[in-house]
Amino acid sequence: xxxxxxxxxxxxxxxxxxxxxxxxxxxxxxxxxxxxxxxxxxxxxxxxxxxxxxxxxxxxxxxxxxxxxxxxxxxxxxxxxxxxxxxxxxxxxxxxxxxxxxxxxxxxxxxxxxxxxxxxxxxxxxxxxxxxxxxxxxxxxxxxxxxxxxxxxxxxxxxxxxxxxxxxxxxxxxxxxxxxxxxxxxxxxxxxxxxxxxxxxxxxxxxxxxxxxxxxxxxxxxxxxxxxxxxxxxxxxxxxxxxxxxxxxxxxxxxxxxxxxxxxxxxxxxxxxxxxxxxxxxxxxxxxxxxxxxxxxxxxxxxxxxxxxxxxxxxxxxxxxxxxxxxxxxxxxxxxxxxxxxxxxxxxxxxxxxxxxxxxxxxxxxxxxxxxxxxxxxxxxxxxxxxxxxxxxxxxxxxxxxxxxxxxxxxxxxxxxxxxxxxxxx
Amino acid sequence: xxxxxxxxxxxxxxxxxxxxxxxxxxxxxxxxxxxxxxxxxxxxxxxxxxxxxxxxxxxxxxxxxxxxxxxxxxxxxxxxxxxxxxxxxxxxxxxxxxxxxxxxxxxxxxxxxxxxxxxxxxxxxxxxxxxxxxxxxxxxxxxxxxxxxxxxxxxxxxxxxxxxxxxxxxxxxxxxxxxxxxxxxxxxxxxxxxxxxxxxxxxxxxxxxxxxxxxxxxxxxxxxxxxxxxxxxxxxxxxxxxxxxxxxxxxxxxxxxxxxxxxxxxxxxxxxxxxxxxxxxxxxxxxxxxxx
Numbered sequence: 167x168x169x170x171x172x173x174x175x176x177x178x179x180x181x182x183x184x185x186x187x188x189x190x191x192x193x194x195x196x197x198x199x200x201x202x203x204x205x206x207x208x209x210x211x212x213x214x215x216x217x218x219x220x221x222x223x224x225x226x227x228x229x230x231x232x233x234x235x236x237x238x239x240x241x242x243x244x245x246x247x248x249x250x251x252x253x254x255x256x257x258x259x260x261x262x263x264x265x266x267x268x269x270x271x272x273x274x275x276x277x278x279x280x281x282x283x284x285x286x287x288x289x290x291x292x293x294x295x296x297x298x299x300x301x302x303x304x305x306x307x308x309x310x311x312x313x314x315x316x317x318x319x320x321x322x323x324x325x326x327x328x329x330x331x332x333x334x335x336x337x338x339x340x341x342x343x344x345x346x347x348x349x350x351x352x353x354x355x356x357x358x359x360x361x362x363x364x365x366x367x368x369x370x371x372x373x374x375x376x377x378x379x380x381x382x383x384x385x386x387x388x389x390x391x392x393x394x395x396x397x398x399x400x401x402x403x404x405x406x407x408x409x410x411x412x413x414x415x416x417x418x419x420x421x422x423x424x425x426x427x428x429x430x431x432x433x434x435x436x437x438x439x440x441x442x443x444x445x446x447x448x449x450x451x452x453x454x455x456x457x458x459x460x461x462x463x464x465x466x467x468x469x470x471x472x473x474x475x476x477x478x479x480x481x482x483x484x485x486x487x488x489x490x491x492x493x494x495x496x497x498x499x500x501x502x503x504x505x506x507x508x509x510x511x512x513x514x515x516x517x518x519x520x521x522x523x524x525x526x527x528x529x530x531x532x533x534x535x536x537x538x539x540x541x542x543x544x545x546x547x548x549x550x551x552x553x554x555x556x557x558x559x560x561x562x563x564x565x566x567x568x569x570x571x572x573x574x575x576x577x578x579x580x581x582x583x584x585x586x587x588x589x590x591x592x
Numbered sequence: 593x594x595x596x597x598x599x600x601x602x603x604x605x606x607x608x609x610x611x612x613x614x615x616x617x618x619x620x621x622x623x624x625x626x627x628x629x630x631x632x633x634x635x636x637x638x639x640x641x642x643x644x645x646x647x648x649x650x651x652x653x654x655x656x657x658x659x660x661x662x663x664x665x666x667x668x669x670x671x672x673x674x675x676x677x678x679x680x681x682x683x684x685x686x687x688x689x690x691x692x693x694x695x696x697x698x699x700x701x702x703x704x705x706x707x708x709x710x711x712x713x714x715x716x717x718x719x720x721x722x723x724x725x726x727x728x729x730x731x732x733x734x735x736x737x738x739x740x741x742x743x744x745x746x747x748x749x750x751x752x753x754x755x756x757x758x759x760x761x762x763x764x765x766x767x768x769x770x771x772x773x774x775x776x777x778x779x780x781x782x783x784x785x786x787x788x789x790x791x792x793x794x795x796x797x798x799x800x801x802x803x804x805x806x807x808x809x810x811x812x813x814x815x816x817x818x819x820x821x822x823x824x825x826x827x828x829x830x831x832x833x834x835x836x837x838x839x840x841x842x843x844x845x846x847x848x849x850x851x852x853x854x855x856x857x858x859x860x861x862x863x864x865x866x867x868x869x870x871x872x873x874x875x876x877x878x879x880x881x882x883x884x
Contacts, residue, residue: 256637256852260636260637277852280637281637282639357739359722367830368830414722414741415741415745416722416743417722425722425723430722553637553852556851557850557853560846560850570834571745571833571834571836573746573834574834
């Protein structure tokens with residue numbers, strides 16, 4: 167029989183225990199190293215979805231590199247794709263794996279605020295020279311949880327060349343005119359999608375401005391109005407476009423951008439960043455000149471065009487490197503030369519009075535037109551104030567998708583959506 | 593045995609201690625913790641939790657559990673049977689010793705060595721409704737008049753997901769079955785031939801009985817893996833359209849990490865695990881039977 171003496175065994179056991187202990191020591195710190203007093207910290211993190219997107223990556227990295235070089239600090243960057251970003255950030259925050267500065271879509275601030283780990287950046291906000299509207303996008307429950315990086319809107323963009331080819335004279339201003347224009351574009355053939363509207367669940371929250379266009383407030387006080395007559399009419403109209411192939415199946419924001427960049431879509435929804443994205447993706451270098459923002463068509467003349475207010479902020483996680491990260495966030499969002507240069511590279515409008523007045527920004531006709539036609543009447547999504555906003559948007563999107571693929575009527579689907587949303591209003 | 597010396601059994605336990613410690617830390621504890629969470633209302637983004645007894649389980653069973661179970665079974669059956677048949681046919685062909693079988697064996701393994709997520713993105717592009725390769729070819733050949741939304745229609749989305757998973761997993765099945773075929777004594781086939789059996793008769797009477805053991809193991813393992821499969825479905829359809837491809841793996845992920853609802857996610861996960869245990873019990877029983 168193979169045997170070993172007790173001393174050898176104990177030695178082996180000791181080594182094993184040491185191995186497990188070493189593994190445990192290498193494991194993430196459960197407290198996340200929640201150090202304080204880090205004004206002199208020379209290292210902090212910066213998490214951003216823009217670092218994952220080809221059109222913005224270089225511009226964001228340039229800001230990071232410039233700040234790191236000037237201030238002699240090391241910034242550890244991390245990024246996730248936009249559609250996976252929120253859940254990755256939530257998981258990392260929950261596991262105390264995320265510190266430093268974090269780019270946050272204004273729609274997600276409620277969810278992240280509920281975790282109680284974001285720093286109040288009131289001091290940086292008051293020193294940044296931000297506009298009031300921009301500052302409000304980073305506020306939650308009266309606390310300044312994010313410094314606004316860009317504030318704009320999501321609206322409709324048209325390819326004027328395709329519209330001219332299709333014989334569409336002037337931009338449509340009502341739903342009827344819009345439908346007629348789509349019909350004319352459809353006749354072009356050649357795989358052109360008249361309106362590359364979102365039809366994948368991941369982006370079907372784009373239906374909200376259409377519901378508002380048809381007259382649904384979505385939320386009245388705390389009362390969910392999804393499922394009311396106007397919202398049902400909006401979804402039935404969307405389904406009509408889907409069945410008539412005026413909008414295409416299987417489209418999210420990235421597909422829509424690809425189609426538009428290839429000259430295969432006459433209209434699509436995007437933020438003002440669209441111009442930078444199309445410029446970087448399109449084989450037609452002149453396409454940018456053919457892009458035109460337009461006010462969302464209204465149900466009847468005289469109605470207010472609907473658009474979704476949109477923007478992103480930089481938040482800072484309490485703990486290691488927070489002071490240094492807060493300074494970086496202030497620099498990235500308010501240093502006039504930096505934000506003007508960033509605007510020139512990616513066309514995201516700045517959020518400070520000085521940044522907006524910079525000739526590079528103020529002299530840009532596309533931005534002026536966008537502000538006039540879309541941002542001017544844009545409103546925030548009323549569900550953003552709930553921590554479960556992302557879940558609310560998914561619940562509605564899934565039901566709208568069920569209508570599009572013929573699994574449900576608009577009325578039944580939106581009744582189900584409303585019930586789901588009511589359960590998520592916490 | 594002298595005092596102070598360990599027996600083989602004691603030594604074996606000692607060797608297992610580090611592994612046991614790791615098992616307890618990274619498998620047993622999270623498992624027990626997640627089972628317990630199923631009895632609480634707990635959010636991923638809010639601190640604290642409240643005991644709700646069986647309420648989460650009742651909600652899950654009264655909600656999407658049955659459609660999700662149906663989708664999971666359809667996907668599991670499809671993604672097991674289709675690659676099994678393809679793998680079996682290829683294994684038989686390669687075992688027949690046709691020219692170039694060595695090269696083909698290597699080529700057929702190619703899909704298996706590509707990471708699952710990469711395979712899924714590849715097929716995502718193939719199936720895309722608006723600029724996908726499949727529609728492009730079928731339209732050019734005149735087989736289609738208009739593009740089909742393979743991933744956007746409930747009727748085709750599940751088929752597309754099964755095709756993708758089958759493409760990724762048939763090589764493993766082929767290799768396993770080919771190994772089984774190569775252990776079959778040639779004399780059996782020769783004797784059957786002498787008795788006048790044709791190719792089909794020999795396949796039914798000689799090959800199939802010989803391969804029964806390994807084939808059933810392969811099918812059972814594939815079934816268990818597909819029952820838990822996540823990446824192909826998540827990348828291709830995310831469980832859509834309108835829940836048409838939502839399996840347990842996707843539903844639990846979405847509930848926990850997109851809906852931030854840990855209570856319901858772990859309740860659903862608990863029920864999923866129970867079903868999985870039944871499959872594992874079948875596998876263990878089969879293993880025991882084979883050994884005896």
